[in-house]
Amino acid sequence: xxxxxxxxxxxxxxxxxxxxxxxxxxxxxxxxxxxxxxxxxxxxxxxxxxxxxxxxxxxxxxxxxxxxxxxxxxxxxxxxxxxxxxxxxxxxxxxxxxxxxxxxxxxxxxxxxxxxxxxxxxxxxxxxxxxxxxxxxxxxxxxxxxxxxxxxxxxxxxxxxxxxxxxxxxxxxxxxxxxxxxxxxxxxxxxxxxxxxxxxxxxxxxxxxxxxxxxxxxxxxxxxxxxxxxxxxxxxxxxxxxxxxxxxxxxxxxxxxxxxxxxxxxxxxxxxxxxxxxxxxxxxxxxxxxxxxxxxxxxxxxxxxxxxxxxxxxxxxxxxxxxxxxxxxxxxxxxxxxxxxxxxxxxxxxxxxxxxxxxxxxxxxxxxxxxxxxxxxxxxxxxxxxxxxxxxxxxxxxxxxxxxxxxxxxxxxxxxxxxxxxxxxxxxxxxxxxxxxxxxxxxxxxxxxxxxxxxxxxxxxxxxxxxxxxxxxxxxxxxxxxxxxxxxxxxxxxxxxxxxxxxxxxxxxxxxxxxxxxxxxxxxxxxxxxxxxxxxxxxxxxxxxxxxxxxxxxxxxxxxxxxxxxxxxxxxxxxxxxxxxxxxxxxxxxxxxxxxxxxxxxxxxxxxxxxxxxxxxxxxxxxxxxxxxxxxxxxxxxxxxxxxxxxxxxxxxxxxxxxxxxxxxxxxxxxxxxxxxxxxxxxxxxxx
Amino acid sequence: xxxxxxxxxxxxxxxxxxxxxxxxxxxxxxxxxxxxxxxxxxxxxxxxxxxxxxxxxxxxxxxxxxxxxxxxxxxxxxxxx
Numbered sequence: 189x190x191x192x193x194x195x196x197x198x199x200x201x202x203x204x205x206x207x208x209x210x211x212x213x214x215x216x217x218x219x220x221x222x223x224x225x226x227x228x229x230x231x232x233x234x235x236x237x238x239x240x241x242x243x244x245x246x247x248x249x250x251x252x253x254x255x256x257x258x259x260x261x262x263x264x265x266x267x268x269x270x271x272x273x274x275x276x277x278x279x280x281x282x283x284x285x286x287x288x289x290x291x292x293x294x295x296x297x298x299x300x301x302x303x304x305x306x307x308x309x310x311x312x313x314x315x316x317x318x319x320x321x322x323x324x325x326x327x328x329x330x331x332x333x334x335x336x337x338x339x340x341x342x343x344x345x346x347x348x349x350x351x352x353x354x355x356x357x358x359x360x361x362x363x364x365x366x367x368x369x370x371x372x373x374x375x376x377x378x379x380x381x382x383x384x385x386x387x388x389x390x391x392x393x394x395x396x397x398x399x400x401x402x403x404x405x406x407x408x409x410x411x412x413x414x415x416x417x418x419x420x421x422x423x424x425x426x427x428x429x430x431x432x433x434x435x436x437x438x439x440x441x442x443x444x445x446x447x448x449x450x451x452x453x454x455x456x457x458x459x460x461x462x463x464x465x466x467x468x469x470x471x472x473x474x475x476x477x478x479x480x481x482x483x484x485x486x487x488x489x490x491x492x493x494x495x496x497x498x499x500x501x502x503x504x505x506x507x508x509x510x511x512x513x514x515x516x517x518x519x520x521x522x523x524x525x526x527x528x529x530x531x532x533x534x535x536x537x538x539x540x541x542x543x544x545x546x547x548x549x550x551x552x553x554x555x556x557x558x559x560x561x562x563x564x565x566x567x568x569x570x571x572x573x574x575x576x577x578x579x580x581x582x583x584x585x586x587x588x589x590x591x592x593x594x595x596x597x598x599x600x601x602x603x604x605x606x607x608x609x610x611x612x613x614x615x616x617x618x619x620x621x622x623x624x625x626x627x628x629x630x631x632x633x634x635x636x637x638x639x640x641x642x643x644x645x646x647x648x649x650x651x652x653x654x655x656x657x658x659x660x661x662x663x664x665x666x667x668x669x670x671x672x673x674x675x676x677x678x679x680x681x682x683x684x685x686x687x688x689x690x691x692x693x694x695x696x697x698x699x700x701x702x703x704x705x706x707x708x709x710x711x712x713x714x715x716x717x718x719x720x721x722x723x724x725x726x727x728x729x730x731x732x733x734x735x736x737x738x739x740x741x742x743x744x745x746x747x748x749x750x751x752x753x754x755x756x757x758x759x760x761x762x763x764x765x766x767x768x769x770x771x772x773x774x775x776x777x778x779x780x781x782x783x784x785x786x787x788x789x790x791x792x793x794x795x796x797x798x799x800x801x802x803x804x805x806x807x808x809x810x811x812x813x814x815x816x817x818x819x820x821x822x823x824x825x826x827x828x829x830x831x832x833x834x835x836x837x838x839x840x841x842x843x844x845x846x847x848x849x850x851x852x853x854x855x856x857x858x859x860x861x862x863x864x865x866x867x868x869x870x871x872x873x874x875x876x
Numbered sequence: 877x878x879x880x881x882x883x884x885x886x887x888x889x890x891x892x893x894x895x896x897x898x899x900x901x902x903x904x905x906x907x908x909x910x911x912x913x914x915x916x917x918x919x920x921x922x923x924x925x926x927x928x929x930x931x932x933x934x935x936x937x938x939x940x941x942x943x944x945x946x947x948x949x950x951x952x953x954x955x956x957x
Contacts, residue, residue: 330951356953
């Protein structure tokens with residue numbers, strides 16, 4: 189039996205299971221173009237595919253989720269060969285005398301880029317229409333097929349060679365003509381010495397798509413379409429970060445130039461796509477022209493729903509058809525209860541479980557702290573306010589005990605009002621992550637128990653691929669691969685919590701695997717990336733656990749690092765190292781999901797359009813938390829890494845990452861000016 | 877494909893007449909395979925449609941485009957009388 193949680197890269201799945209999420213529904217109905225930003229593995233490709241008409245109509249489960257279609261979606265994936273290919277071709281088409289005149293070259297590059305991209309999109313669009321007609325999803329007649337193809341050829345695609353027989357001309361044949369034309373142009377670009385022999389016929393950017401969309405619209409009717417109004421054309425382009433910065437501006441210009449019922453949906457890795465500039469003087473894209481959906485800033489609850497639905501769908505479809513009737517909840521989206529299986533566990537619940545199951549040294553101390561906290565809270569709080577602290581829970585209030593022990597007496601005064609009680613609760617809640625680490629330290633645990641629904645979804649760091657990796661490990665431990673598929677039914681039907689030790693092992697293995705994955709990347713900068721992740725990992729763990737005790741207020745949950753790029757670049761230049769290396773290391777680590785670039789408020793950065801930016805704020809992906817032993821939440825405080833230290837880490841490499849972390853830690857503690865810049869908590873509302 | 881049992885009989889000619897009527901009514905004679913199946917189903921003709929169309933093509937009453945592909949990709953042109 190295959191693991192239902194792997195493979196987790198949609199491109200490698202033979203039959204990907206797609207969920208039509210709320211986000212997809214929102215994008216499908218948007219009247220404006222939508223830019224979808226997200227880190228690697230955040231579900232961008234799934235959203236785009238769940239909007240593609242061919243994918244919807246080929247997948248019954250998806251079609252059932254979507255209902256009637258009010259749009260026609262064409263999915264198109266850019267790959268890394270696209271950009272150099274088109275740039276190469278452009279070189280051949282630009283007369284030598286103007287090759288160095290940027291003002292003359294850029295518009296020509298734009299025309300060639302858009303001509304090529306538009307034809308590739310139209311090719312895909314026509315291919316999908318013919319396919320859907322053959323499969324009876326569209327109902328237009330053979331005569332309409334021929335007439336539309338002839339009209340398109342006459343009015344738009346006249347540079348395609350004349351068809352052999354007009355009475356049998358078809359959309360499919362027109363599509364074949366486009367494919368041949370594009371191939372011939374490319375062959376000529378690369379091999380023909382004579383520029384005139386390329387056969388390339390430039391068109392006004394945007395014109396092909398606009399006209400084709402208008403001509404095709406009458407064909408879009410069939411049982412799956414809403415039919416009450418002309419459907420939008422959604423052009424769904426994935427991996428837009430593969431375009432060069434100039435090509436990104438070309439695409440934005442094309443977005444700006446196509447109006448009417450053509451709506452673009454562009455997906456890219458946040459921070460690696462220019463969402464603003466076009467090449468039209470004085471015109472840029474603003475919120476009036478497009479919406480930006482940032483998948484990384486999803487609400488934790490929304491992400492938890494996504495995790496639950498995706499798990500359920502994957503398990504449901506992993507089950508052979510004849511066994512589905514044995515399910516307690518025979519519904520693809522709700523068959524499996526992730527919350528029940530992982531358990532709704534608070535930090536106190538987890539510590540309680542560890543304390544009950546072992547006899548470690550710190551046990552008495554923790555129990556005493558918790559009992560003192562319970563007493564403090566029940567004596568000092570009014571009965572009405574006590575409910576906020578859930579003192580009646582079975583688990584003792586360990587986190588509260590640890591947090592109260594840290595507070596200095598004036599903060600710990602008796603809460604007089606409801607507002608005081610809420611403030612106290614908030615400052616305790618902010619220390620949950622730290623309390624978890626501290627308790628694990630006191631209990632002398634070797635591997636910390638990052639378990640339960642809340643912690644596991646938090647470790648996934650809004651990245652569905654990381655979540656699936658963790659679930660894959662959990663599944664592998666719960667259901668042996670050789671077992672009867674009935675075991676799978678039991679796994680889905682059960683509402684019992686998966687054993688915490690199994691969860692702990694799985695989470696640790698997944699964390700370790702992520703680091704191994706980084707080491708295995710065969711890229712020249714892998715070594716620097718691994719050094720950086722290790723160094724920042726050790727540093728984060730030390731800052732979060734050791735620093736907090738000295739300065740109790742507002743100093744937990746460190747782990748955002750400010751890197752002064754300007755100063756680093758000048759240092760790197762003086763050392764005569766390749767200056768691009770620094771940006772490359774950071775960019776790659778971010779793109780591969782090992783570090784996260786954040787804004788000063790701790791949110792993911794999506795609009796960093798300026799490649800020459802002076803500084804960058806980064807933190808490690810939370811899935812590394814179990815490996816290095818840092819908090820599964822946050823962080824929300826910034827520490828500046830001295831530029832010389834960063835250069836030493838990545839370039840001169842005098843020390844091991846552990847030693848580097850140790851020396852930076854000491855420097856940060858010793859130099860108060862660099863210590864901390866307080867940020868508001870992101871997690872005040874994120875209580876259990 | 878054909879099992880060779882088809883031949884031009886009354887039913888085949890009936891189908892051809894219906895196709896011609898349809899073409900005249902619509903003003904054009906180009907049809908997808910599923911448009912033909914609808915016409916044939918409404919007439920309740922007891923014949924193998926694929927074989928019958930092949931016979932009609934052999935007799936040059938119709939012309940089939942995409943013969944090497946699956947039925948669903950066929951386009952059938954009804955020739956004028």
